[in-house]
Amino acid sequence: MASPSARGAAIDLKSVSKHYGSFIALDKVSLHIEPGEFMTLLGPSGSGKTTTLNVIAGFTEVSSGSLDVGGKSVIGVPAHKRNIGVVFQHYALFPHMTVSRNVAYPLTLRGIANPDRAARVRKALDMVKMADFGHRFPSELSGGQQQRVALARAIVFDPPLLLMDEPLGALDKKLREWLQLEIKRIHRELGTTFVYVTHDQEEALVLSDRIAVFNQGRIEQIGTGRQLYDEPETLFVGKFVGDSTILRGAASTSGNETAIDVAGRKVAAAKRLPDGAKPVMLLRPEKLGLARRGKGGQDRNTLPGRIGEAIYLGSGSKYEVVLADTSKAIVRSTLDAETFAIGDEVDLVFAGSDVKLLADDENADFTLT
Amino acid sequence: MATRAIDSRNTVSAVAADDRRRWFRGQAFWLVAPALLLLVICLGLPLAIVTLRSFSEPQWGWQNYAWFFGTPVNLTVLQRTFAISAWVTLVCLIAGYPYAYVMTAVGPKMRLVLILCVLVPFWVSGVVRTLAWVILLQDSGVINSVIRAVGLSPVKLIRTQTGVVIGMAQVLLPFMILPLYSVMKTIDLRLMQAARSLGASPARAFAQVYLPLSLPGVYAGAIIVFILALGFYITPALLGGPRSTMLSTLIQNQVLSLLNWGRGGAMGVVLLIATFVLLALAAPLSRQPHKTGSTR
Numbered sequence: 057m058a059s060p061s062a063r064g065a066a067i068d069l070k071s072v073s074k075h076y077g078s079f080i081a082l083d084k085v086s087l088h089i090e091p092g093e094f095m096t097l098l099g100p101s102g103s104g105k106t107t108t109l110n111v112i113a114g115f116t117e118v119s120s121g122s123l124d125v126g127g128k129s130v131i132g133v134p135a136h137k138r139n140i141g142v143v144f145q146h147y148a149l150f151p152h153m154t155v156s157r158n159v160a161y162p163l164t165l166r167g168i169a170n171p172d173r174a175a176r177v178r179k180a181l182d183m184v185k186m187a188d189f190g191h192r193f194p195s196e197l198s199g200g201q202q203q204r205v206a207l208a209r210a211i212v213f214d215p216p217l218l219l220m221d222e223p224l225g226a227l228d229k230k231l232r233e234w235l236q237l238e239i240k241r242i243h244r245e246l247g248t249t250f251v252y253v254t255h256d257q258e259e260a261l262v263l264s265d266r267i268a269v270f271n272q273g274r275i276e277q278i279g280t281g282r283q284l285y286d287e288p289e290t291l292f293v294g295k296f297v298g299d300s301t302i303l304r305g306a307a308s309t310s311g312n313e314t315a316i317d318v319a320g321r322k323v324a325a326a327k328r329l330p331d332g333a334k335p336v337m338l339l340r341p342e343k344l345g346l347a348r349r350g351k352g353g354q355d356r357n358t359l360p361g362r363i364g365e366a367i368y369l370g371s372g373s374k375y376e377v378v379l380a381d382t383s384k385a386i387v388r389s390t391l392d393a394e395t396f397a398i399g400d401e402v403d404l405v406f407a408g409s410d411v412k413l414l415a416d417d418e419n420a421d422f423t424l425t
Numbered sequence: 426m427a428t429r430a431i432d433s434r435n436t437v438s439a440v441a442a443d444d445r446r447r448w449f450r451g452q453a454f455w456l457v458a459p460a461l462l463l464l465v466i467c468l469g470l471p472l473a474i475v476t477l478r479s480f481s482e483p484q485w486g487w488q489n490y491a492w493f494f495g496t497p498v499n500l501t502v503l504q505r506t507f508a509i510s511a512w513v514t515l516v517c518l519i520a521g522y523p524y525a526y527v528m529t530a531v532g533p534k535m536r537l538v539l540i541l542c543v544l545v546p547f548w549v550s551g552v553v554r555t556l557a558w559v560i561l562l563q564d565s566g567v568i569n570s571v572i573r574a575v576g577l578s579p580v581k582l583i584r585t586q587t588g589v590v591i592g593m594a595q596v597l598l599p600f601m602i603l604p605l606y607s608v609m610k611t612i613d614l615r616l617m618q619a620a621r622s623l624g625a626s627p628a629r630a631f632a633q634v635y636l637p638l639s640l641p642g643v644y645a646g647a648i649i650v651f652i653l654a655l656g657f658y659i660t661p662a663l664l665g666g667p668r669s670t671m672l673s674t675l676i677q678n679q680v681l682s683l684l685n686w687g688r689g690g691a692m693g694v695v696l697l698i699a700t701f702v703l704l705a706l707a708a709p710l711s712r713q714p715h716k717t718g719s720t721r
Binding site for chain 1: 613615618623625630634
């Protein structure tokens with residue numbers, strides 16, 4: 057374990073579909089994951105991210121498409137012959153075995169005997185900082201401790217690929233943030249390919265080399281966190297990753313420029329959409345400024361509004377601004393910036409180059425559960 | 426951090442549990458009083474009388490027990506009673522285990538159907554069910570007709586030990602299935618997925634994860650079925666012959682035909698003590714302290 061030569065496996069999904077009767081859980085999903093990469097599958101519930109994980113683990117058979125792990129097709133290979141580590145949201149530790157026996161279980165199955173087995177169990181428990189708990193039963197551990205044991209059990213047999221299905225979903229925020237860093241450290245030390253499923257976009261940004269954003273059984277965009285945040289390709293990605301302000305209105309194009317009319321004011325972006333697409337504009341909270349009404353200056357786009365909500369965050373403030381057309385904008389300001397109170401009349405100020413022009417999509421709404 | 430949160434939760438619930446206990450000490454007696462009264466009058470009292478008469482009739486002393494253990498046929502029947510009960514338990518376990526497992530795996534509608542299939546026999550009198558078995562098992566009955574129709578030689582079922590075991594197993598099957606189901610439904614099926622991901626074939630995952638976790642249900646069902654089978658009367662009396670007599674038939678013979686309450690009582694007490702010994706031996710097996718881990 058943890059030897060630098062133990063590289064992770066590459067994963068190649070090509071046009072993978074999964075149908076349950078008439079319900080399409082996965083719709084021609086293609087995804088390439090590099091050896092040793094930390095890839096997060098991000099999306100709301102029912103978007104297909106967990107189905108994708110189950111397909112890779114071998115718990116779910118594909119309806120069509122191809123799946124290669126480490127350069128070999130694993131279609132039709134049962135889960136127990138895939139040699140893939142899996143960490144589940146609900147830990148799935150065997151309640152009738154001690155921590156040590158849980159972690160030793162995959163080694164026992166592989167015919168690895170003591171003292172080699174005991175040494176590897178100790179090493180895996182050391183890695184997750186649970187070495188002192190070997191004699192305990194899972195029911196005697198807290199949730200975070202159980203999940204660390206589950207992680208040790210999933211890595212002890214040196215799988216070239218580790219799958220994690222919302223492993224921190226049942227834990228509270230502080231513990232979650234700390235374990236995120238632990239998972240990052242373990243990924244770095246092992247060099248194994250990690251595929252991580254979450255609906256928490258912040259978690260995805262903290263952990264991942266790249267993120268695949270799922271929606272309604274399809275991948276909307278694959279990229280680094282920065283790419284998804286700065287250059288969302290679809291409205292769904294823009295709304296799901298980070299906070300955003302969406303501007304809608306009657307659109308007009310002239311030359312290479314698109315403008316939309318927000319309650320009588322024109323907002324322009326230097327880009328054109330393909331014919332037939334209805335344009336919307338997306339702005340990130342950091343790219344928006346606030347000024348008291350009429351003091352916004354003339355060289356930039358401005359939109360009038362009223363402060364609807366003001367939230368103090370410690371590191372700055374977050375405002376919800378109600379625009380003239382009743383749509384809402386989200387603005388984040390730094391500590392030293394001017395502060396506003398609920399009801400203040402303001403101007404929303406931004407540069408035309410920060411406006412992202414995207415095609416409208418009625419499937420861009422999502423619910424988090 | 427997290428440990429502290431969990432500790433405080435435990436403390437709160439521990440305080441609440443303490444309060445409940447204090448309340449119970451004062452009030453709970455009245456809640457169990459009716460059932461307790463019924464047990465004392467209908468079970469405790471007659472049992473005490475039977476035990477007393479086993480020592481007092483026709484004279485005071487151990488004579489009835491001396492007779493019981495001194496008569497070879499009694500010992501043969503006692504041994505047979507345990508053997509038949511063991512067979513019935515085994516048959517119930519083999520038939521009931523997969524049934525209970527399927528009950529946990531199917532959807533709610535199908536589960537209702539399966540539960541009804543288990544419970545409907547409860548609503549039919551045991552005599553009626555046993556008579557139905559007489560019709561099925563007799564030499565010219567349904568089963569033998571089928572066997573003859575496919576060209577095999579008929580099997581003697583009625584008035585044999587096999588017939589008794591078949592009939593009793595059918596009557597007692599629900600007592601195996603229901604405790605099995607109540608334990609199996611608490612087993613997290615994701616544990617099986619976890620075992621498979623770690624490299625266990627479905628058979629090994631079952632043997633090393635599912636089976637051990639279902640054992641409390643196996644023990645509970647087996648003990649209930651075994652003990653009920655020990656005291657079975659109607660089914661062996663109707664389906665069995667002289668070579669499959671069980672102890673209950675001998676007791677009935679002594680008490681109702683020969684009016685020898687002393688000997689009948691002694692046989693009852695022997696059966697009761699044998700049952701208690703068995704329960705005491707099985708009790709440690711049915712305990713499993715670390716059952717709840719994965720769901721928290």
